[in-house]
Amino acid sequence: xxxxxxxxxxxxxxxxxxxxxxxxxxxxxxxxxxxxxxxxxxxxxxxxxxxxxxxxxxxxxxxxxxxxxxxxxxxxxxxxxxxxxxxxxxxxxxxxxxxxxxxxxxxxxxxxxxxxxxxxxxxxxxxxxxxxxxxxxxxxxxxxxxxxxxxxxxxxxxxxxxxxxxxxxxxxxxxxxxxxxxxxxxxxxxxxxxxxxxxxxxxxxxxxxxxxxxxxxxxxxxxxxxxxxxxxxxxxxxxxxxxxxxxxxxxxxxxxxxxxxxxxxxxxxxxxxxxxxxxxxxxxxxxxxxxxxxxxxxxxxxxxxxxxxxxxxxxxxxxxxxxxxxxxxxxxxxxxxxxxxxxxxxxxxxxxxxxxxxxxxxxxxxxxxxxxxxxxxxxxxxxxxxxxxxxxxxxxxxxxxxxxxxxxxxxxxxxxxxxxxxxxxxxxxxxxxxxxxxxxxxxxxxxxxxxxxxxxxxxxxxxxxxxxxxxxxxxxxxxxxxxxx
Amino acid sequence: xxxxxxxxxxxxxxxxxxxxxxxxxxxxxxxxxxxxxxxxxxxxxxxxxxxxxxxxxxxxxxxxxxxxxxxxxxxxxxxxxxxxxxxxxxxxxxxxxxxxxxxxxxxxxxxxxxxxxxxxxxxxxxxxxxxxxxxxxxxxxxxxxxxxxxxxxxxxxxxxxxxxxxxxxxxxxxxxxxxxxxxxxxxxxxxxxxxxxxxxxxxxxxxxxxxxxxxxxxxxxxxxxxxxxxxxx
Numbered sequence: 001x002x003x004x005x006x007x008x009x010x011x012x013x014x015x016x017x018x019x020x021x022x023x024x025x026x027x028x029x030x031x032x033x034x035x036x037x038x039x040x041x042x043x044x045x046x047x048x049x050x051x052x053x054x055x056x057x058x059x060x061x062x063x064x065x066x067x068x069x070x071x072x073x074x075x076x077x078x079x080x081x082x083x084x085x086x087x088x089x090x091x092x093x094x095x096x097x098x099x100x101x102x103x104x105x106x107x108x109x110x111x112x113x114x115x116x117x118x119x120x121x122x123x124x125x126x127x128x129x130x131x132x133x134x135x136x137x138x139x140x141x142x143x144x145x146x147x148x149x150x151x152x153x154x155x156x157x158x159x160x161x162x163x164x165x166x167x168x169x170x171x172x173x174x175x176x177x178x179x180x181x182x183x184x185x186x187x188x189x190x191x192x193x194x195x196x197x198x199x200x201x202x203x204x205x206x207x208x209x210x211x212x213x214x215x216x217x218x219x220x221x222x223x224x225x226x227x228x229x230x231x232x233x234x235x236x237x238x239x240x241x242x243x244x245x246x247x248x249x250x251x252x253x254x255x256x257x258x259x260x261x262x263x264x265x266x267x268x269x270x271x272x273x274x275x276x277x278x279x280x281x282x283x284x285x286x287x288x289x290x291x292x293x294x295x296x297x298x299x300x301x302x303x304x305x306x307x308x309x310x311x312x313x314x315x316x317x318x319x320x321x322x323x324x325x326x327x328x329x330x331x332x333x334x335x336x337x338x339x340x341x342x343x344x345x346x347x348x349x350x351x352x353x354x355x356x357x358x359x360x361x362x363x364x365x366x367x368x369x370x371x372x373x374x375x376x377x378x379x380x381x382x383x384x385x386x387x388x389x390x391x392x393x394x395x396x397x398x399x400x401x402x403x404x405x406x407x408x409x410x411x412x413x414x415x416x417x418x419x420x421x422x423x424x425x426x427x428x429x430x431x432x433x434x435x436x437x438x439x440x441x442x443x444x445x446x447x448x449x450x451x452x453x454x455x456x457x458x459x460x461x462x463x464x465x466x467x468x469x470x471x472x473x474x475x476x477x478x479x480x481x482x483x484x485x
Numbered sequence: 486x487x488x489x490x491x492x493x494x495x496x497x498x499x500x501x502x503x504x505x506x507x508x509x510x511x512x513x514x515x516x517x518x519x520x521x522x523x524x525x526x527x528x529x530x531x532x533x534x535x536x537x538x539x540x541x542x543x544x545x546x547x548x549x550x551x552x553x554x555x556x557x558x559x560x561x562x563x564x565x566x567x568x569x570x571x572x573x574x575x576x577x578x579x580x581x582x583x584x585x586x587x588x589x590x591x592x593x594x595x596x597x598x599x600x601x602x603x604x605x606x607x608x609x610x611x612x613x614x615x616x617x618x619x620x621x622x623x624x625x626x627x628x629x630x631x632x633x634x635x636x637x638x639x640x641x642x643x644x645x646x647x648x649x650x651x652x653x654x655x656x657x658x659x660x661x662x663x664x665x666x667x668x669x670x671x672x673x674x675x676x677x678x679x680x681x682x683x684x685x686x687x688x689x690x691x692x693x694x695x696x697x698x699x700x701x702x703x704x705x706x707x708x709x710x711x712x713x714x715x716x717x718x
Contacts, residue, residue: 052672052675052676056671056672056675076680077676077678077680078678078679078680078681078682081675081677082678085676085677086672086676088669088672088673093620093665093669094670094673095673096591096612096616096670096674097590097591098590098591099590102590102592102688106592106677107677107678109592109596109686109688110678110683110685111678111681111683112686114686115686115687115690118687118688119688122688140619140623151673154677155677158677158678311630311633311634332633333636336634337630339627339631341627343661343662343665344630344658344662345634345658346661347653357635358637358650385661403635
């Protein structure tokens with residue numbers, strides 16, 4: 001049992017993520033969803049349970065958190081780790097070993113279990129989670145979803161009573177989310193207490209027993225799944241929560257009659273390290289089109305996007321812009337990619353300087369105008385690193401607008417975004433589309449696709465499986481691509 | 486093919502021996518034999534290419550050194566000899582360290598250090614660092630793309646044209662990524678009980694095998710030979 005008694009916490013130098021006067025009891029075996037806007041305090045709540053606060057993140061704490069009657073603040077980290085297992089958002093930085101077996105054993109090695117038991121436990125975990133085929137692999141060669149499974153397995157092997165998951169689905173595709181859901185059901189059936197902090201709610205609706213809604217550091221809602229589902233969508237939107245049922249989502253924009261094509265690919269084939277990844281790609285796209293690029297991990301979406309931007313050079317066939325063949329260099333000048341981790345593409349020391357960074361004769365008025373249009377003007381003198389995830393994305397988009405790029409590509413833009421940021425991003429994409437940009441969005445997020453895209457490009461088996469305009473007739477097919485319904 | 490797996494403790498000891506060998510080396514020939522010996526170690530550890538490249542590069546350096554000693558005179562000679570002298574001293578150790586880092590699993594390293602009763606305060610940061618190194622390579626791919634999209638060339642030529650800009654474009658995102666990755670890695674390790682004071686066990690069995698002793702004997706014999714050579718010669 002976990003008990004919070006009058007717990008308040010604040011991080012030094014930040015108002016975000018603080019908690020105020022939390023009183024909460026989570027009985028054994030309960031499966032709880034924590035939801036709310038970014039910065040509402042849900043991650044902070046999980047950190048108080050796994051001991052990262054106050055031992056890793058310092059700040060001002062009052063009150064006490066009890067784990068089976070013991071005060072967590074007085075337990076050393078490794079003792080808490082025996083009872084509370086934690087899985088985090090970013091699969092890239094959760095593993096410590098290069099091979100999967102050692103990684104799964106990492107936690108129990110720390111517990112100093114004898115060698116024979118280590119082996120037996122790793123084997124047992126692999127069987128119970130159905131990940132035998134991931135054993136003996138190099139972790140760097142795994143996909144994001146597979147890495148996340150290994151992270152989960154490593155904690156599972158330690159057999160904690162409580163499992164905490166902080167935005168575990170952020171970097172997962174649709175099928176990986178389905179498997180995560182299965183794993184959650186499994187640990188729940190074993191009687192473990194499960195606590196998940198999430199923005200994507202739909203996949204948890206038939207797993208969780210209880211939903212806690214946090215707002216500015218307080219718990220302002222405590223729902224059963226039935227009560228929660230009964231909230232109407234207008235109420236849910238004002239709470240800043242994402243959809244609970246993907247089936248109810250419908251596209252907002254239907255494809256307009258075909259605009260004159262500006263981008264054309266003729267029989268393009270792409271290879272990576274001499275192996276063909278995609279072949280036989282032919283398509284046309286017009287000004288203002290917003291195209292979702294979907295497909296499983298390894299279907300070639302990344303290679304395709306990098307080729308569009310001129311970053312990938314092993315490309316055969318014709319790439320035309322306004323009827324003229326384009327060399328990679330020319331493509332690079334014309335296009336911009338907003339990366340999944342935007343931190344890689346912010347270089348300057350202030351938001352204002354970022355907009356004109358690297359441009360020889362920058363158009364200052366245009367930069368100013370763009371910043372205020374995207375709601376970033378108040379942060380002009382802030383360091384890009386101090387912005388939130390959504391703001392950083394908008395800043396990256398702003399730089400592309402100042403450079404006058406015509407083709408924009410967004411790579412998994414909604415990972416880790418809350419409802420409000422997602423809506424704002426959708427509005428930004430509408431604006432860019434209105435300016436006549438050709439936009440591609442690599443995404444797994446059906447809710448977001450419904451709000452932005454007019455066309456779906458589905459990769460599979462090394463080629464384009466489907467190229468569908470968003471229309472009423474195509475809707476069932478689109479839903480099946482996204483595993484919805 | 487089965488490749489040689491040495492105990493992490495052996496590897497550490499070999500590095501120590503290697504430092505001594507490089508220090509007491511009586512001639513260029515001995516240095517070269519030492520590098521060749523390390524090359525042999527790389528080959529049996531399954532690192533063919535690494536061995537070949539390492540030894541070939543060193544052979545070139547040796548040739549260049551003899552040429553310098555023979556042909557050059559004056560300040561140039563002093564300058565080059567001083568620089569090459571340093572290079573010769575560190576080359577072998579650097580090459581061996583490369584093998585050690587790429588063949589040692591983090592968990593294995595931690596467990597071996599626990600056996601040696603090294604304090605965890607020392608070994609955990611080293612483990613985090615070992616784990617962080619390969620992520621830099623991943624980061625670098627993303628950063629290269631980001632630079633090219635901003636019309637900054639991530640090449641030597643680009644660096645020569647606009648050094649300040651290029652350096653800025655590399656170190657800012659790398660630093661941001663590094664501090665984030667280090668935090669997340671530490672969190673992932675403490676929440677899995679890395680600080681547990683019990684002597685850590687390991688899935689990969691850690692014990693001194695015949696091959697470990699053989700490797701140690703080889704390197705010690707080489708060191709002994711060097712010392713004898715010095716005394717006699």
